[in-house]
Amino acid sequence: MNPYDRYILPALLDGCCGMKAIQRQRAALIPRARGRVLEIGIGTGRNFPFYQPQAVEALVGLDPAEQMNGKARKRARAAGMAVELISVSAEGIPADDDSFDTVVCTFSLCTIPDPVAALNEMRRVLRPGGDLLFSEHGLAPDASVQRWQHRLTPAWSRMAGGCQLDRDIPGLIAEGGFAVRDMDARYLKGPKPWTYVRTGSARAA
Template sequence: MGLYSEHIFPRLMESGLKGELHRRYRRRVLSRAQGHVLEVGFGTGLNVECYPMSVRRVTGIDPAAVLERRVRARIARAPFRVDRVIHDAADRLPFPDGHFDTVTTTWTLCSIERLRDALLELRRALKPSGELLFLEHGRNDKGWVSRLQDTLNPIQNVVACGCNINRKIDAEIEGGGFRIVDLDRFTMPGVPRALGSVYLGVATPRGGGGLERPRGTGP
């Protein structure tokens, strides 16, 4: 890791993601989390304060450890056990099949290089009755916005250390062995559509026992 990716970008990213609006969306999507949670892209631990009391343990995976002092402070305040594993989500996860009750991703799927491999691994590690809770930005449905995203994506990929703004998140999730049972699509207020087109939802492993709910719209 270089100076920019290890020290500068993590601070920029945290500054952009720790505001009240982002916290509100985090709490909304994580409200369904329960039991032993696998958090993909633990980052600086911004999700820790947003989990409900139904969570008893969080195992966070991330390809690198950054801003360690902040991370340790957030973990110390957690009312549940938090473990961290430095690991690329696209590689074979060091967990048995059906190990977790819930898998969570927040603003993470945009930056995993081999996303399909990662999703298949998450599917394997999740219980058949478990849920994948996701809050991601991605491809907008409007043609001119998606074309703009395609144009800007190579720049975004470099500036934001591998982030992609033009991934169709719902299609990626369903192609990775999940069935989306609840999905909201909206643009975050005050954020350009190219960057703030949000996918917030719930998915279950194909063949799992999750209860299907109608898809919604709106923030």
Template sequence: MASFYDRKILPALLTCACSSPPMMKQRAKVVPQAQGKVLELGIGMGLNLQFYDPAKVESVAGVDPAAELRVRAQAAPRDPRLVVEVADGTAEALPFEDASFDTVVCTFTLCSVHTPRAALDEARRVLKPGGRFLFCEHGLSPDSDVAKWQRRVEPIWKRLAGGCRLTRPVASAIAEAGFALERVETMYVPGTPRIAGWNEWGSASA
């Protein structure tokens, strides 16, 4: 059973951190590119739902292992024309058949999954041939001084932030999982501590 912290305090902290204006601006750079049948890994509180274009998206299936977050996702703002299904599941063991989706969206999720490579392998499995993987993730900074502090802070950070890691690579991990990177952009997100602010976003094909 989840602890009181995980059930009551953590969702509120994640909502505050993940829905800040700079973070929402980053989401808005990626999510509107989705089209067809879409899978969102780690849908969380449903913060991305407002950015999907129902003229391009047939449906959105979201998975998340946290019941408290799935409830919030079901109630999250979105265009009423958007067809959304939120399911219990993990990114490493998706409850979907091979080649089921045109687009997989992954925003601020790879930092907290147990096994990033397994999650990426699953994303490739459920994508149709030529399907697109849209990502926006924070991760390991290329600056040695920042990376040093990321490694120092990470042990306590991940306990307080629901398993979130600060030192995971992003674009390189996606490429190593067999995706063909199409576009990658990077920056430190404004208004965010640099240890958690290095952001990589873009697209890749299966």
């Protein structure tokens, strides 16, 4: 692994994912997690402060970027959360069918190489009636912003660990076999190509 990916990229992603506007989205969503929880793209553990320990029976965090695990463990300890970290990509979740009550996916669908395969895996490991909780930036509704997203994505993706600015989040969720139950969609504070965020929940269709 080159020095950029090992040291600079984790710090860049941690800073971007810790912006106040994004943290507010996490604070509104993560307390809804219940039971056995699987978090996709757990990264440096930005969601840990918002879990409700009394509501979470077990927490498993999945992320192929093993170099982020150290910071994630520190944040878990600070939040009083026990977590099992697994360093694999979400297209192949090492868990049995119907294993989790909640799957959490925040600001991660943008970087997963095959997001539909990953969503199919999330659906497989969710128990019947289980919830997918998501908060994801992606393709904006305005044509002028979309044009910038398409232009910027190739260069941004190379800098930001594969992050795609122009993914159709509702379309991907539907293609992965989920039906959205509730969703808030808005521009957060900041440059519009990066800040159109959809936050909500879905269940297997």
